[in-house]
Amino acid sequence: MHTVVRSQSREVVIGPDQPFCIIGERINPTGREAFGEALRAGDLSQVVIDVEEQVALGAHMLDVNMGVPLADEAKLLADAIQLIQEHTDLPICIDSSIVEALEAGLSVYEGKALVNSVTCERERLEQVLPMVKEHGAAIICLTNDETGIPETAAERVEICERLVDIVCGEYEIPIEDMVIDPLAMTVGADPQAVLITLETISSIREQFDLNMTLGGSNVSFGLPGRHALNAAFLAVASHAGLTSAIMDARRAEVVEGCRAADLLLGRDEWATNWIAAHREAQAAAS
Protein backbone atom coordinates (compact mmCIF):
# COMPACT_ATOMS: atom_id res chain seq x y z
CA MET A 1 0.00 0.00 0.00
CA HIS A 2 1.27 3.48 -0.89
CA THR A 3 0.64 6.63 1.13
CA VAL A 4 1.30 9.64 -1.08
CA VAL A 5 2.03 13.10 0.32
CA ARG A 6 2.88 16.19 -1.67
CA SER A 7 4.23 19.68 -1.58
CA GLN A 8 3.51 22.00 -4.48
CA SER A 9 6.24 20.41 -6.56
CA ARG A 10 7.37 17.21 -4.90
CA GLU A 11 5.69 13.90 -4.19
CA VAL A 12 6.79 11.45 -1.51
CA VAL A 13 5.55 7.87 -1.52
CA ILE A 14 5.53 5.91 1.73
CA GLY A 15 5.32 2.15 1.42
CA PRO A 16 7.02 -1.13 2.30
CA ASP A 17 8.61 -1.33 -1.15
CA GLN A 18 9.88 2.27 -0.94
CA PRO A 19 12.95 3.76 0.75
CA PHE A 20 12.27 4.30 4.44
CA CYS A 21 10.60 7.72 4.75
CA ILE A 22 12.71 10.01 6.93
CA ILE A 23 10.61 12.75 8.57
CA GLY A 24 12.80 15.37 10.26
CA GLU A 25 11.70 15.98 13.86
CA ARG A 26 13.72 19.11 14.56
CA ILE A 27 11.22 21.91 13.99
CA ASN A 28 9.70 21.57 17.44
CA PRO A 29 10.26 23.81 20.48
CA THR A 30 9.89 20.96 23.00
CA GLY A 31 13.05 20.95 25.10
CA ARG A 32 14.51 23.91 23.16
CA GLU A 33 14.14 26.89 25.47
CA ALA A 34 15.80 29.52 23.28
CA PHE A 35 13.80 28.41 20.25
CA GLY A 36 10.59 28.58 22.25
CA GLU A 37 11.45 32.10 23.45
CA ALA A 38 12.16 33.25 19.90
CA LEU A 39 8.90 31.77 18.61
CA ARG A 40 6.94 33.45 21.39
CA ALA A 41 8.51 36.74 20.25
CA GLY A 42 7.48 35.99 16.67
CA ASP A 43 11.05 35.31 15.49
CA LEU A 44 11.00 32.33 13.12
CA SER A 45 14.56 32.66 11.82
CA GLN A 46 15.71 29.43 13.53
CA VAL A 47 13.09 27.53 11.54
CA VAL A 48 15.00 28.26 8.34
CA ILE A 49 18.23 26.91 9.86
CA ASP A 50 16.42 23.79 11.01
CA VAL A 51 15.05 23.29 7.50
CA GLU A 52 18.48 23.55 5.93
CA GLU A 53 20.14 21.19 8.39
CA GLN A 54 17.54 18.53 7.82
CA VAL A 55 17.45 18.89 4.06
CA ALA A 56 21.26 18.55 3.97
CA LEU A 57 21.30 14.91 5.07
CA GLY A 58 18.36 13.91 2.90
CA ALA A 59 15.15 14.12 4.95
CA HIS A 60 12.11 13.23 2.82
CA MET A 61 9.59 15.27 4.85
CA LEU A 62 9.65 17.76 7.71
CA ASP A 63 7.53 17.59 10.84
CA VAL A 64 6.49 21.05 12.04
CA ASN A 65 5.33 21.58 15.61
CA MET A 66 4.86 25.02 17.14
CA GLY A 67 3.65 23.95 20.58
CA VAL A 68 4.92 26.91 22.62
CA PRO A 69 3.07 27.61 25.88
CA LEU A 70 1.39 31.02 26.06
CA ALA A 71 1.68 31.62 22.31
CA ASP A 72 -0.87 31.66 19.52
CA GLU A 73 0.02 28.20 18.21
CA ALA A 74 -2.40 28.38 15.27
CA LYS A 75 -0.82 31.56 13.95
CA LEU A 76 2.72 30.34 14.61
CA LEU A 77 2.08 27.06 12.81
CA ALA A 78 0.54 28.79 9.79
CA ASP A 79 3.43 31.27 9.66
CA ALA A 80 6.05 28.56 10.02
CA ILE A 81 4.50 26.45 7.25
CA GLN A 82 4.38 29.42 4.91
CA LEU A 83 7.99 30.25 5.68
CA ILE A 84 9.14 26.64 5.21
CA GLN A 85 7.37 26.40 1.87
CA GLU A 86 9.55 29.30 0.67
CA HIS A 87 12.71 27.38 1.59
CA THR A 88 12.10 23.78 0.63
CA ASP A 89 9.83 21.65 -1.50
CA LEU A 90 9.80 18.81 1.02
CA PRO A 91 6.25 17.85 2.05
CA ILE A 92 5.26 18.78 5.59
CA CYS A 93 3.94 16.78 8.50
CA ILE A 94 1.65 19.22 10.37
CA ASP A 95 2.04 18.44 14.06
CA SER A 96 -0.15 19.76 16.84
CA SER A 97 -2.36 18.62 19.69
CA ILE A 98 -4.58 21.65 19.12
CA VAL A 99 -7.30 21.24 16.52
CA GLU A 100 -7.36 24.95 15.60
CA ALA A 101 -3.63 24.86 14.91
CA LEU A 102 -3.99 21.83 12.63
CA GLU A 103 -6.77 23.65 10.79
CA ALA A 104 -4.65 26.82 10.43
CA GLY A 105 -1.72 24.76 9.18
CA LEU A 106 -3.79 22.82 6.67
CA SER A 107 -5.36 26.02 5.36
CA VAL A 108 -2.01 27.49 4.30
CA TYR A 109 -0.34 24.25 3.21
CA GLU A 110 0.05 23.87 -0.53
CA GLY A 111 -0.14 20.18 -1.31
CA LYS A 112 -1.23 17.02 0.43
CA ALA A 113 -0.05 17.10 4.03
CA LEU A 114 0.41 14.42 6.63
CA VAL A 115 -1.42 15.42 9.82
CA ASN A 116 0.20 14.45 13.14
CA SER A 117 -1.97 13.11 14.83
CA VAL A 118 -5.13 11.57 16.24
CA THR A 119 -5.50 9.00 18.98
CA CYS A 120 -8.37 6.52 19.06
CA GLU A 121 -10.39 8.87 21.27
CA ARG A 122 -13.88 9.59 20.03
CA GLU A 123 -13.93 13.33 20.71
CA ARG A 124 -10.56 13.87 19.07
CA LEU A 125 -11.47 11.78 16.03
CA GLU A 126 -14.69 13.74 15.58
CA GLN A 127 -12.77 16.99 15.55
CA VAL A 128 -9.85 16.02 13.35
CA LEU A 129 -11.14 13.53 10.78
CA PRO A 130 -13.66 15.81 9.00
CA MET A 131 -10.89 18.38 8.59
CA VAL A 132 -8.45 15.78 7.26
CA LYS A 133 -11.07 14.60 4.82
CA GLU A 134 -11.96 18.11 3.68
CA HIS A 135 -8.32 18.92 2.95
CA GLY A 136 -7.61 15.52 1.38
CA ALA A 137 -4.72 15.04 3.79
CA ALA A 138 -3.20 11.87 5.20
CA ILE A 139 -3.38 11.25 8.94
CA ILE A 140 -1.15 9.64 11.57
CA CYS A 141 -3.27 7.54 13.94
CA LEU A 142 -1.80 6.57 17.31
CA THR A 143 -2.64 3.17 18.76
CA ASN A 144 -3.76 4.46 22.11
CA ASP A 145 -7.18 5.51 23.36
CA GLU A 146 -8.93 7.04 26.39
CA THR A 147 -7.47 4.33 28.63
CA GLY A 148 -3.85 5.25 27.87
CA ILE A 149 -1.01 3.45 26.11
CA PRO A 150 -1.63 -0.29 25.86
CA GLU A 151 1.12 -2.44 27.34
CA THR A 152 0.67 -5.31 24.87
CA ALA A 153 0.98 -5.56 21.11
CA ALA A 154 -2.39 -7.32 20.90
CA GLU A 155 -4.17 -4.33 22.44
CA ARG A 156 -2.41 -1.89 20.10
CA VAL A 157 -3.40 -4.02 17.12
CA GLU A 158 -6.97 -4.06 18.40
CA ILE A 159 -6.95 -0.26 18.52
CA CYS A 160 -5.55 -0.22 14.98
CA GLU A 161 -8.54 -2.28 13.91
CA ARG A 162 -10.94 0.19 15.56
CA LEU A 163 -9.12 3.06 13.88
CA VAL A 164 -9.55 1.43 10.46
CA ASP A 165 -13.28 1.03 11.16
CA ILE A 166 -13.70 4.64 12.18
CA VAL A 167 -11.33 6.43 9.79
CA CYS A 168 -12.17 4.41 6.68
CA GLY A 169 -15.59 3.01 7.57
CA GLU A 170 -17.31 5.97 9.23
CA TYR A 171 -15.39 8.89 7.76
CA GLU A 172 -14.62 7.31 4.38
CA ILE A 173 -11.01 8.44 4.35
CA PRO A 174 -9.03 6.20 1.96
CA ILE A 175 -7.17 3.50 3.90
CA GLU A 176 -3.89 4.40 2.17
CA ASP A 177 -4.14 7.85 3.79
CA MET A 178 -3.96 6.29 7.25
CA VAL A 179 -0.50 5.99 8.75
CA ILE A 180 -0.44 4.05 12.02
CA ASP A 181 1.86 4.95 14.91
CA PRO A 182 2.59 1.71 16.81
CA LEU A 183 4.10 3.76 19.69
CA ALA A 184 7.77 3.57 20.57
CA MET A 185 8.53 3.93 24.28
CA THR A 186 11.88 4.21 25.99
CA VAL A 187 13.77 0.97 26.62
CA GLY A 188 15.54 2.56 29.58
CA ALA A 189 12.25 2.56 31.49
CA ASP A 190 11.06 -0.88 30.36
CA PRO A 191 13.35 -3.60 28.91
CA GLN A 192 10.35 -5.03 26.97
CA ALA A 193 9.28 -1.71 25.44
CA VAL A 194 10.95 -2.14 22.06
CA LEU A 195 9.95 -5.79 21.73
CA ILE A 196 6.31 -4.76 22.21
CA THR A 197 6.66 -2.05 19.53
CA LEU A 198 8.32 -4.50 17.11
CA GLU A 199 5.62 -7.08 17.69
CA THR A 200 2.96 -4.42 17.06
CA ILE A 201 4.68 -3.42 13.81
CA SER A 202 4.94 -7.02 12.54
CA SER A 203 1.31 -7.74 13.37
CA ILE A 204 -0.02 -4.57 11.72
CA ARG A 205 2.13 -5.22 8.63
CA GLU A 206 0.80 -8.77 8.43
CA GLN A 207 -2.87 -8.13 9.22
CA PHE A 208 -3.53 -4.72 7.64
CA ASP A 209 -0.51 -3.93 5.45
CA LEU A 210 -0.87 -0.32 6.60
CA ASN A 211 1.97 2.16 6.51
CA MET A 212 3.46 3.07 9.87
CA THR A 213 5.54 5.83 11.40
CA LEU A 214 6.68 6.57 14.96
CA GLY A 215 8.88 8.84 17.01
CA GLY A 216 12.28 7.34 16.25
CA SER A 217 14.18 9.01 19.09
CA ASN A 218 12.01 7.93 22.02
CA VAL A 219 13.52 4.47 22.51
CA SER A 220 16.91 5.80 23.59
CA PHE A 221 15.69 8.54 25.93
CA GLY A 222 17.92 8.92 28.99
CA LEU A 223 20.64 6.57 27.71
CA PRO A 224 24.16 7.25 26.44
CA GLY A 225 24.99 6.55 22.80
CA ARG A 226 21.52 7.53 21.63
CA HIS A 227 22.37 7.79 17.93
CA ALA A 228 23.70 4.24 17.71
CA LEU A 229 20.62 2.97 19.56
CA ASN A 230 18.25 4.92 17.33
CA ALA A 231 20.04 3.72 14.18
CA ALA A 232 19.86 0.08 15.25
CA PHE A 233 16.23 0.44 16.30
CA LEU A 234 15.15 1.98 13.00
CA ALA A 235 16.95 -0.71 10.98
CA VAL A 236 15.29 -3.49 12.99
CA ALA A 237 11.88 -1.78 12.89
CA SER A 238 12.20 -1.28 9.14
CA HIS A 239 12.71 -5.02 8.72
CA ALA A 240 9.68 -5.65 10.94
CA GLY A 241 7.53 -3.49 8.64
CA LEU A 242 7.87 0.13 9.74
CA THR A 243 7.84 2.43 6.71
CA SER A 244 8.75 5.80 8.20
CA ALA A 245 9.91 7.59 11.34
CA ILE A 246 9.81 11.10 12.73
CA MET A 247 13.46 11.22 13.66
CA ASP A 248 16.69 13.11 14.01
CA ALA A 249 17.47 13.80 10.36
CA ARG A 250 20.51 15.90 11.27
CA ARG A 251 22.57 12.94 12.50
CA ALA A 252 24.39 11.02 9.79
CA GLU A 253 24.60 7.91 11.97
CA VAL A 254 20.82 7.67 12.40
CA VAL A 255 20.00 8.48 8.78
CA GLU A 256 22.59 5.90 7.70
CA GLY A 257 20.82 3.26 9.79
CA CYS A 258 17.66 3.77 7.72
CA ARG A 259 19.53 3.86 4.42
CA ALA A 260 21.49 0.75 5.36
CA ALA A 261 18.21 -1.05 6.06
CA ASP A 262 16.89 0.05 2.64
CA LEU A 263 19.93 -1.43 0.93
CA LEU A 264 20.00 -4.63 2.99
CA LEU A 265 16.26 -5.23 2.59
CA GLY A 266 16.20 -4.90 -1.18
CA ARG A 267 14.74 -1.36 -1.39
CA ASP A 268 17.83 0.23 -2.86
CA GLU A 269 18.76 -1.91 -5.84
CA TRP A 270 22.43 -1.87 -6.75
CA ALA A 271 23.00 0.49 -3.81
CA THR A 272 22.13 3.55 -5.87
CA ASN A 273 20.93 5.70 -2.95
CA TRP A 274 23.58 4.35 -0.59
CA ILE A 275 26.46 5.18 -2.91
CA ALA A 276 25.00 8.59 -3.87
CA ALA A 277 24.68 9.55 -0.19
CA HIS A 278 28.30 8.56 0.43
CA ARG A 279 29.51 10.58 -2.52
CA GLU A 280 27.56 13.62 -1.28
CA ALA A 281 28.99 13.20 2.22
CA GLN A 282 32.51 13.00 0.80
CA ALA A 283 31.93 16.06 -1.37
CA ALA A 284 30.53 17.99 1.61
CA ALA A 285 33.52 17.01 3.76
CA SER A 286 36.17 18.03 1.20
Add this chain to the structure above:
Amino acid sequence: MHTVVRSQSREVVIGPDQPFCIIGERINPTGREAFGEALRAGDLSQVVIDVEEQVALGAHMLDVNMGVPLADEAKLLADAIQLIQEHTDLPICIDSSIVEALEAGLSVYEGKALVNSVTCERERLEQVLPMVKEHGAAIICLTNDETGIPETAAERVEICERLVDIVCGEYEIPIEDMVIDPLAMTVGADPQAVLITLETISSIREQFDLNMTLGGSNVSFGLPGRHALNAAFLAVASHAGLTSAIMDARRAEVVEGCRAADLLLGRDEWATNWIAAHREAQAAAS
Protein backbone atom coordinates in the same frame (compact mmCIF):
# COMPACT_ATOMS: atom_id res chain seq x y z
CA MET B 1 19.13 -23.66 23.59
CA HIS B 2 22.58 -22.81 24.95
CA THR B 3 25.86 -23.56 23.20
CA VAL B 4 28.66 -23.42 25.75
CA VAL B 5 32.30 -22.92 24.77
CA ARG B 6 35.23 -22.57 27.15
CA SER B 7 38.81 -21.60 27.55
CA GLN B 8 40.73 -22.84 30.55
CA SER B 9 39.20 -20.18 32.76
CA ARG B 10 36.29 -18.58 30.93
CA GLU B 11 32.92 -19.83 29.72
CA VAL B 12 30.89 -18.21 26.95
CA VAL B 13 27.23 -19.08 26.48
CA ILE B 14 25.63 -18.59 23.06
CA GLY B 15 21.85 -18.44 22.97
CA PRO B 16 18.86 -16.34 21.95
CA ASP B 17 18.43 -15.09 25.52
CA GLN B 18 22.13 -14.18 25.82
CA PRO B 19 24.06 -11.12 24.64
CA PHE B 20 24.93 -11.49 20.96
CA CYS B 21 28.21 -13.46 20.82
CA ILE B 22 30.90 -11.37 19.11
CA ILE B 23 33.60 -13.56 17.54
CA GLY B 24 36.56 -11.47 16.36
CA GLU B 25 37.46 -12.27 12.75
CA ARG B 26 40.82 -10.50 12.58
CA ILE B 27 43.34 -13.31 13.16
CA ASN B 28 43.23 -14.44 9.54
CA PRO B 29 45.82 -13.79 6.80
CA THR B 30 43.25 -13.62 3.99
CA GLY B 31 43.73 -10.27 2.27
CA ARG B 32 46.59 -9.31 4.62
CA GLU B 33 49.76 -9.75 2.61
CA ALA B 34 52.27 -8.58 5.21
CA PHE B 35 50.69 -10.74 7.89
CA GLY B 36 50.78 -13.75 5.54
CA GLU B 37 54.47 -13.13 4.81
CA ALA B 38 55.27 -12.89 8.51
CA LEU B 39 53.41 -16.09 9.29
CA ARG B 40 55.22 -17.91 6.49
CA ALA B 41 58.47 -16.80 8.10
CA GLY B 42 57.25 -18.12 11.46
CA ASP B 43 56.75 -14.65 12.95
CA LEU B 44 53.54 -14.64 14.99
CA SER B 45 54.03 -11.28 16.71
CA GLN B 46 51.11 -9.66 14.84
CA VAL B 47 48.78 -12.26 16.32
CA VAL B 48 49.33 -10.77 19.77
CA ILE B 49 48.46 -7.28 18.49
CA ASP B 50 45.32 -8.66 16.86
CA VAL B 51 44.31 -10.31 20.12
CA GLU B 52 44.72 -7.11 22.09
CA GLU B 53 42.79 -4.97 19.60
CA GLN B 54 39.84 -7.34 19.62
CA VAL B 55 39.80 -7.86 23.36
CA ALA B 56 39.79 -4.07 23.85
CA LEU B 57 36.31 -3.55 22.40
CA GLY B 58 34.83 -6.58 24.11
CA ALA B 59 34.96 -9.57 21.75
CA HIS B 60 33.58 -12.69 23.45
CA MET B 61 35.60 -15.18 21.35
CA LEU B 62 38.39 -15.07 18.77
CA ASP B 63 38.37 -16.85 15.42
CA VAL B 64 41.85 -18.10 14.46
CA ASN B 65 42.65 -18.94 10.85
CA MET B 66 46.19 -19.58 9.62
CA GLY B 67 45.39 -20.32 5.98
CA VAL B 68 48.65 -19.15 4.39
CA PRO B 69 49.54 -20.73 1.02
CA LEU B 70 52.79 -22.71 1.00
CA ALA B 71 53.00 -22.86 4.79
CA ASP B 72 52.50 -25.66 7.30
CA GLU B 73 49.02 -24.58 8.35
CA ALA B 74 48.65 -27.28 11.00
CA LYS B 75 51.82 -26.19 12.79
CA LEU B 76 50.98 -22.47 12.42
CA LEU B 77 47.48 -22.97 13.81
CA ALA B 78 48.74 -24.97 16.79
CA ASP B 79 51.45 -22.39 17.47
CA ALA B 80 49.01 -19.48 17.13
CA ILE B 81 46.50 -21.08 19.50
CA GLN B 82 49.17 -21.75 22.09
CA LEU B 83 50.39 -18.17 21.81
CA ILE B 84 46.87 -16.73 22.05
CA GLN B 85 46.12 -18.79 25.16
CA GLU B 86 49.06 -17.06 26.83
CA HIS B 87 47.55 -13.64 26.09
CA THR B 88 43.82 -13.98 26.63
CA ASP B 89 41.28 -16.23 28.28
CA LEU B 90 38.71 -15.73 25.51
CA PRO B 91 37.55 -19.03 24.00
CA ILE B 92 38.79 -19.74 20.48
CA CYS B 93 37.00 -20.58 17.26
CA ILE B 94 39.43 -22.89 15.40
CA ASP B 95 39.08 -22.05 11.72
CA SER B 96 40.50 -24.06 8.84
CA SER B 97 39.49 -25.84 5.67
CA ILE B 98 42.24 -28.41 6.31
CA VAL B 99 41.31 -31.31 8.53
CA GLU B 100 44.87 -31.83 9.80
CA ALA B 101 45.03 -28.19 10.86
CA LEU B 102 41.76 -28.48 12.81
CA GLU B 103 43.13 -31.61 14.49
CA ALA B 104 46.39 -29.86 15.37
CA GLY B 105 44.48 -26.86 16.72
CA LEU B 106 42.13 -28.99 18.81
CA SER B 107 45.01 -31.01 20.25
CA VAL B 108 46.65 -27.93 21.79
CA TYR B 109 43.47 -26.07 22.75
CA GLU B 110 42.71 -26.04 26.46
CA GLY B 111 38.95 -25.92 26.86
CA LYS B 112 35.90 -26.52 24.70
CA ALA B 113 36.50 -25.00 21.27
CA LEU B 114 34.14 -24.01 18.48
CA VAL B 115 35.33 -25.61 15.22
CA ASN B 116 34.85 -23.57 12.04
CA SER B 117 33.51 -25.38 9.99
CA VAL B 118 31.88 -28.23 8.09
CA THR B 119 29.59 -28.05 5.08
CA CYS B 120 26.90 -30.65 4.44
CA GLU B 121 29.30 -32.66 2.28
CA ARG B 122 29.57 -36.31 3.19
CA GLU B 123 33.35 -36.65 2.86
CA ARG B 124 34.01 -33.55 4.93
CA LEU B 125 31.51 -34.54 7.63
CA GLU B 126 33.13 -37.99 7.91
CA GLN B 127 36.52 -36.40 8.45
CA VAL B 128 35.57 -33.64 10.86
CA LEU B 129 32.71 -34.94 13.02
CA PRO B 130 34.57 -37.84 14.72
CA MET B 131 37.30 -35.39 15.66
CA VAL B 132 34.79 -32.84 17.01
CA LYS B 133 33.14 -35.57 19.03
CA GLU B 134 36.42 -36.91 20.40
CA HIS B 135 37.46 -33.46 21.60
CA GLY B 136 33.98 -32.60 22.89
CA ALA B 137 34.01 -29.42 20.78
CA ALA B 138 31.15 -27.46 19.25
CA ILE B 139 30.91 -27.20 15.46
CA ILE B 140 29.80 -24.57 12.96
CA CYS B 141 27.80 -26.23 10.17
CA LEU B 142 27.35 -24.33 6.90
CA THR B 143 24.05 -24.66 5.06
CA ASN B 144 25.61 -25.58 1.73
CA ASP B 145 26.47 -28.93 0.22
CA GLU B 146 28.16 -30.53 -2.82
CA THR B 147 25.86 -28.57 -5.14
CA GLY B 148 27.02 -25.16 -3.88
CA ILE B 149 25.30 -22.34 -2.03
CA PRO B 150 21.50 -22.61 -2.21
CA GLU B 151 19.75 -19.54 -3.56
CA THR B 152 16.62 -19.93 -1.47
CA ALA B 153 15.99 -19.99 2.26
CA ALA B 154 13.93 -23.17 1.91
CA GLU B 155 16.90 -25.07 0.49
CA ARG B 156 19.22 -23.81 3.23
CA VAL B 157 16.69 -24.87 5.88
CA GLU B 158 16.46 -28.29 4.23
CA ILE B 159 20.25 -28.63 4.47
CA CYS B 160 20.03 -27.60 8.13
CA GLU B 161 17.60 -30.46 8.65
CA ARG B 162 20.02 -32.91 6.99
CA LEU B 163 22.84 -31.57 9.14
CA VAL B 164 20.84 -32.19 12.31
CA ASP B 165 20.17 -35.78 11.18
CA ILE B 166 23.83 -36.43 10.47
CA VAL B 167 25.55 -34.50 13.28
CA CYS B 168 23.14 -35.46 16.05
CA GLY B 169 21.57 -38.62 14.65
CA GLU B 170 24.54 -40.43 13.11
CA TYR B 171 27.42 -38.96 15.08
CA GLU B 172 25.55 -38.40 18.33
CA ILE B 173 26.99 -34.96 18.89
CA PRO B 174 24.68 -33.01 21.26
CA ILE B 175 22.37 -30.70 19.29
CA GLU B 176 23.36 -27.72 21.44
CA ASP B 177 26.92 -28.14 20.15
CA MET B 178 25.77 -27.47 16.57
CA VAL B 179 25.94 -23.84 15.45
CA ILE B 180 24.39 -23.26 12.05
CA ASP B 181 25.80 -20.79 9.53
CA PRO B 182 22.85 -19.56 7.40
CA LEU B 183 25.34 -17.97 4.92
CA ALA B 184 25.57 -14.22 4.43
CA MET B 185 26.41 -13.15 0.87
CA THR B 186 27.18 -9.69 -0.39
CA VAL B 187 24.21 -7.44 -1.13
CA GLY B 188 26.26 -5.54 -3.72
CA ALA B 189 26.17 -8.60 -5.96
CA ASP B 190 22.55 -9.56 -5.30
CA PRO B 191 19.89 -7.16 -3.91
CA GLN B 192 18.00 -10.17 -2.45
CA ALA B 193 21.03 -11.72 -0.75
CA VAL B 194 20.38 -10.37 2.75
CA LEU B 195 16.64 -11.03 2.60
CA ILE B 196 17.39 -14.68 1.84
CA THR B 197 19.80 -14.87 4.78
CA LEU B 198 17.26 -13.23 7.12
CA GLU B 199 14.51 -15.59 6.00
CA THR B 200 16.85 -18.55 6.58
CA ILE B 201 17.65 -17.27 10.09
CA SER B 202 13.96 -16.78 11.02
CA SER B 203 13.02 -20.23 9.74
CA ILE B 204 15.86 -22.02 11.52
CA ARG B 205 15.08 -20.16 14.76
CA GLU B 206 11.41 -21.13 14.46
CA GLN B 207 11.82 -24.75 13.32
CA PHE B 208 14.96 -25.90 15.15
CA ASP B 209 15.76 -23.21 17.72
CA LEU B 210 19.45 -23.79 16.93
CA ASN B 211 22.13 -21.25 17.57
CA MET B 212 23.54 -19.53 14.50
CA THR B 213 26.61 -17.59 13.50
CA LEU B 214 27.84 -16.17 10.18
CA GLY B 215 30.49 -14.00 8.60
CA GLY B 216 29.23 -10.56 9.60
CA SER B 217 31.37 -8.58 7.16
CA ASN B 218 30.44 -10.32 3.90
CA VAL B 219 27.20 -8.45 3.26
CA SER B 220 28.93 -5.11 2.69
CA PHE B 221 31.78 -6.35 0.50
CA GLY B 222 32.70 -3.88 -2.23
CA LEU B 223 30.48 -1.07 -0.88
CA PRO B 224 31.34 2.23 0.83
CA GLY B 225 30.31 2.75 4.46
CA ARG B 226 30.83 -0.90 5.32
CA HIS B 227 30.77 -0.47 9.10
CA ALA B 228 27.35 1.18 9.09
CA LEU B 229 26.01 -1.57 6.80
CA ASN B 230 27.50 -4.33 8.94
CA ALA B 231 26.12 -2.74 12.13
CA ALA B 232 22.60 -2.45 10.69
CA PHE B 233 22.76 -5.99 9.29
CA LEU B 234 23.83 -7.53 12.60
CA ALA B 235 21.11 -5.67 14.51
CA VAL B 236 18.42 -6.84 12.07
CA ALA B 237 19.81 -10.40 11.96
CA SER B 238 19.94 -10.51 15.75
CA HIS B 239 16.23 -9.67 15.85
CA ALA B 240 15.58 -12.40 13.26
CA GLY B 241 17.25 -14.96 15.52
CA LEU B 242 20.99 -14.88 14.83
CA THR B 243 22.93 -15.45 18.06
CA SER B 244 26.51 -14.73 17.01
CA ALA B 245 28.74 -13.45 14.21
CA ILE B 246 32.35 -13.76 13.17
CA MET B 247 32.89 -10.07 12.67
CA ASP B 248 35.08 -7.03 12.87
CA ALA B 249 35.43 -6.69 16.63
CA ARG B 250 37.88 -3.79 16.27
CA ARG B 251 35.26 -1.32 14.99
CA ALA B 252 33.25 0.39 17.69
CA GLU B 253 30.42 1.12 15.24
CA VAL B 254 29.89 -2.56 14.39
CA VAL B 255 30.23 -3.81 17.94
CA GLU B 256 27.77 -1.08 19.04
CA GLY B 257 25.24 -2.38 16.51
CA CYS B 258 25.24 -5.76 18.26
CA ARG B 259 25.14 -4.25 21.75
CA ALA B 260 22.33 -1.90 20.72
CA ALA B 261 20.33 -4.89 19.49
CA ASP B 262 20.93 -6.66 22.82
CA LEU B 263 19.55 -3.66 24.71
CA LEU B 264 16.61 -3.07 22.36
CA LEU B 265 15.64 -6.75 22.28
CA GLY B 266 15.55 -7.22 26.04
CA ARG B 267 18.89 -9.04 26.44
CA ASP B 268 20.58 -6.28 28.41
CA GLU B 269 18.20 -5.44 31.23
CA TRP B 270 18.48 -1.89 32.53
CA ALA B 271 21.21 -1.29 29.92
CA THR B 272 23.91 -2.67 32.21
CA ASN B 273 26.26 -3.78 29.39
CA TRP B 274 25.43 -0.78 27.20
CA ILE B 275 26.24 1.75 29.91
CA ALA B 276 29.38 -0.14 31.04
CA ALA B 277 30.70 -0.17 27.46
CA HIS B 278 30.08 3.56 27.13
CA ARG B 279 31.90 4.27 30.40
CA GLU B 280 34.86 2.16 29.25
CA ALA B 281 34.96 3.97 25.91
CA GLN B 282 34.92 7.33 27.70
CA ALA B 283 37.66 6.24 30.08
CA ALA B 284 39.77 4.97 27.18
CA ALA B 285 39.30 8.24 25.29
CA SER B 286 40.22 10.49 28.22
